[in-house]
Amino acid sequence: MVEYAWLVPLLPLVAYVFLLVLGRRAPEGIVAGVSVVLTFAAFLISALVFRSVGQSPDQTGPYVFHWLTVGTHSFTVGFEVTHLNALMLVVVSLVSTLVLLFSKGYMHGDERFPVFYQYLNLFVFSMLALVISPNLLQLYIFWEMVGLCSYLLVGFWYFKPEAALAAKKSFIVTRIGDVGLFTGIILLFLASGSFDYSTVFTAAAAHKLSLGWISNDHLVTLAAILIFVGAVGKSAQFPLHVWLPDAMEGPTPVSALIHAATMVAAGVYLVARCYPLFQLSPAALSTVAWIGGITALLAALIALTQRDIKRVIAYSTISQLGYMMMALGVGAYAYGVFHLMTHAFFKALLFLAAGSVIHALDTQDLFEMGGLYKKMKLTAWTFLAGALALAGIVPFAGFWSKDDILAAALESGHTVLYVFGLIAAFCTAFYIFRVYFLTFTGQPRDPARHEHAHEGSWVMTLPLVVLAVLATIGGFFNTPFNGYGLERYLFADSPQGAIGATTPENVGLMVLSVLVGLAGIGLAALMYWRPAIQPEKLARSLGFLYQLSFRKFYLDEIYYAIVVATGKAIAAIVDFVDRYIIDGIVRLVARIVATIGLGLKYTQTGQIQAYTAVAAFGVLILVAWAMWSIGGVL
Amino acid sequence: MFPIPTGSLLALGAILFCIGLYGALTKRNLIIVLVSIELMLNAANINLVTFSRLGVGPNISGQVFALFTITVAAAEIAVGLALLLAIFRVRKTTEVQDLNVHKH
Numbered sequence: 001m002v003e004y005a006w007l008v009p010l011l012p013l014v015a016y017v018f019l020l021v022l023g024r025r026a027p028e029g030i031v032a033g034v035s036v037v038l039t040f041a042a043f044l045i046s047a048l049v050f051r052s053v054g055q056s057p058d059q060t061g062p063y064v065f066h067w068l069t070v071g072t073h074s075f076t077v078g079f080e081v082t083h084l085n086a087l088m089l090v091v092v093s094l095v096s097t098l099v100l101l102f103s104k105g106y107m108h109g110d111e112r113f114p115v116f117y118q119y120l121n122l123f124v125f126s127m128l129a130l131v132i133s134p135n136l137l138q139l140y141i142f143w144e145m146v147g148l149c150s151y152l153l154v155g156f157w158y159f160k161p162e163a164a165l166a167a168k169k170s171f172i173v174t175r176i177g178d179v180g181l182f183t184g185i186i187l188l189f190l191a192s193g194s195f196d197y198s199t200v201f202t203a204a205a206a207h208k209l210s211l212g213w214i215s216n217d218h219l220v221t222l223a224a225i226l227i228f229v230g231a232v233g234k235s236a237q238f239p240l241h242v243w244l245p246d247a248m249e250g251p252t253p254v255s256a257l258i259h260a261a262t263m264v265a266a267g268v269y270l271v272a273r274c275y276p277l278f279q280l281s282p283a284a285l286s287t288v289a290w291i292g293g294i295t296a297l298l299a300a301l302i303a304l305t306q307r308d309i310k311r312v313i314a315y316s317t318i319s320q321l322g323y324m325m326m327a328l329g330v331g332a333y334a335y336g337v338f339h340l341m342t343h344a345f346f347k348a349l350l351f352l353a354a355g356s357v358i359h360a361l362d363t364q365d366l367f368e369m370g371g372l373y374k375k376m377k378l379t380a381w382t383f384l385a386g387a388l389a390l391a392g393i394v395p396f397a398g399f400w401s402k403d404d405i406l407a408a409a410l411e412s413g414h415t416v417l418y419v420f421g422l423i424a425a426f427c428t429a430f431y432i433f434r435v436y437f438l439t440f441t442g443q444p445r446d447p448a449r450h451e452h453a454h455e456g457s458w459v460m461t462l463p464l465v466v467l468a469v470l471a472t473i474g475g476f477f478n479t480p481f482n483g484y485g486l487e488r489y490l491f492a493d494s495p496q497g498a499i500g501a502t503t504p505e506n507v508g509l510m511v512l513s514v515l516v517g518l519a520g521i522g523l524a525a526l527m528y529w530r531p532a533i534q535p536e537k538l539a540r541s542l543g544f545l546y547q548l549s550f551r552k553f554y555l556d557e558i559y560y561a562i563v564v565a566t567g568k569a570i571a572a573i574v575d576f577v578d579r580y581i582i583d584g585i586v587r588l589v590a591r592i593v594a595t596i597g598l599g600l601k602y603t604q605t606g607q608i609q610a611y612t613a614v615a616a617f618g619v620l621i622l623v624a625w626a627m628w629s630i631g632g633v634l
Numbered sequence: 635m636f637p638i639p640t641g642s643l644l645a646l647g648a649i650l651f652c653i654g655l656y657g658a659l660t661k662r663n664l665i666i667v668l669v670s671i672e673l674m675l676n677a678a679n680i681n682l683v684t685f686s687r688l689g690v691g692p693n694i695s696g697q698v699f700a701l702f703t704i705t706v707a708a709a710e711i712a713v714g715l716a717l718l719l720a721i722f723r724v725r726k727t728t729e730v731q732d733l734n735v736h737k738h
Binding site for chain 1: 655658659660667730731733734735
């Protein structure tokens with residue numbers, strides 16, 4: 001089955017081409033139907049691939065063919081299925097199918113409905129192809145393609161200035177990371193002469209990667225950190241996280257698919273895929289861990305006070321991606337990937353449920369919602385499942401993965417990171433239930449909007465239900481009850497065999513993290529459900545701290561002051577140089593020539609004889625000069 | 635035959651050339667200008683013939699070349715006169731000063 005894995009990305013590509021041929025006037029039913037059916041087929045193939053990789057791990061490729069030869073290097077393209085890839089294929093194709101189905105209801109009536117599906121299919125193709133790329137070059141190509149699709153989809157409603165700006169911002173900020181990734185890839189290529197993962201990793205492990213100016217160990221660290229910079233950009237880690245909240249200007253299904261479940265997880269996937277490299281460099285690993293931990297905490301603190309439902313969930317995504325990075329950084333490879341999987345389910349669910357709410361109310365402001373439980377029971381229940389999973393309450397999916405990460409952080413000796421994670425977990429539980437209570441309980445704050453609210457059609461509710469089930473039971477893929485099935489699956493293809501050893505279950509830590517989660521929920525309930533504490537009073541008494549969180553730690557302002565202002569200052573200098581110095585010289589030359597011409601025009605008498613006389617005198621002078629210089633008779 | 639010194643012949647050529655140049659630069663009538671140009675050409679011919687007979691390496695090709703020059707000059711003056719006629723038809727004048735359309 002593994003040798004047919006190339007079909008998985010091919011099917012969405014077929015859908016994309018088909019929709020392209022069908023054009024912009026195609027009926028919605030056909031557009032959505034074709035997309036969903038083909039992507040679902042891709043999911044079925046992925047599932048079969050996943051199973052057969054587990055059964056016979058030695059037939060995983062890479063299957064490559066020759067592409068081109070440059071000098072003495074020859075490049076190949078193809079595909080490769082490892083245990084990690086197979087898992088990613090299943091997650092990506094499953095979430096894609098559900099989001100494509102959901103979009104049928106959400107985007108209904110949009111003028112550019114077929115275009116939206118074209119972009120989405122192109123994205124699904126790129127993402128799946130990224131996952132099964134057997135070398136870094138191919139990965140980089142698809143890495144940029146998912147970035148492009150993200151740009152197109154964030155700016156899908158380009159006539160809104162915020163959406164156009166957000167699209168630009170998301171593209172530019174991730175580009176900063178991409179430059180790092182590209183540099184890292186080139187560095188590895190220069191040192192090893194190959195883009196293939198296995199060749200590079202083998203050379204690195206054998207201490208054969210070195211260039212004239214850098215030794216093996218330093219090169220591995222440098223390359224790993226550069227690759228991580230790429231992951232920081234794509235996975236919205238601090239300090240390049242600022243694009244993800246703005247990317248929420250895109251349609252909500254896009255947020256669910258690209259900015260929660262798949263593309264932003266590509267950074268985590270990249271670090272996981274290059275894990276043999278990271279393992280060789282403790283410095284790179286601890287960079288990953290600290291950036292992850294800081295991101296998890298920072299984003300969770302910001303999410304506490306945001307008013308826009310999608311932005312809260314976006315910051316939550318950043319925070320959860322931080323957890324995954326932290327897990328990879330402290331050596332808990334399997335837990336990072338496990339959290340990636342559970343997060344894909346419950347975060348896609350939260351976004352789609354939020355989309356359902358936005359669809360019903362036509363607002364994203366939490367303080368215009370409220371009391372929706374009576375009108376949208378299904379959305380409320382599924383959102384609750386997602387929220388419980390995110391808050392890490394037993395036995396929902398997020399509990400198992402998040403708890404594993406926290407335990408691994410503590411046991412690997414990263415106590416500070418553990419505390420960061422625990423505080424972030426408390427904030428997570430608080431902010432997501434703040435959203436839940438503000439949206440679904442209490443009285444409607446905007447009765448006019450509430451009047452028309454209603455549940456979407458089955459295309460919108462079915463994905464919610466499926467994802468809610470996955471968010472509830474998804475954690476059981478990797479529990480003591482099945483002997484850590486996912487971990488055993490993932491470790492089967494690690495050459496070292498010891499990527500992130502299984503930590504023995506620590507019941508005390510489990511209880512502690514559940515208690516922290518419940519405390520967060522309790523506080524949210526006291527403030528927004530059964531108001532015992534006035535949120536406004538609390539905000540006022542916290543004063544500066546509240547502002548710090550509400551203003552997102554002023555990071556956008558700081559970046560504006562540093563990066564944008566510096567850029568503008570440089571541009572002003574360049575503008576001055578161009579306008580007055582370079583253009584000035586050009587104009588001066590032109591002015592001189594024009595002045596000479598004005599003077600000389602009086603010699604242009606039109607009299608042939610005058611011209612001839614000048615010519616004759618000229619000849620005379622030349623002859624005289626020639627004779628003088630050769631020492632003739634004159 | 636009384637030998638004529640080279641210097642005298644070259645001086646004749648130079649004087650003829652200068653007269654031609656003077657005429658070409660100063661005369662107002664285009665016909666006279668053309669005649670003056672012919673004078674300059676013939677001054678060159680005298681030089682050619684002189685060096686052909688009395689030069690460092692006397693050689694018949696100088697005289698042959700002079701014959702060619704006379705032929706070409708004849709053809710050239712035919713073209714020149716034709717142009718002159720054409721100008722006269724259009725402008726009713728052969729005065730050099732009147733032909734100043736190229737003035738700035």
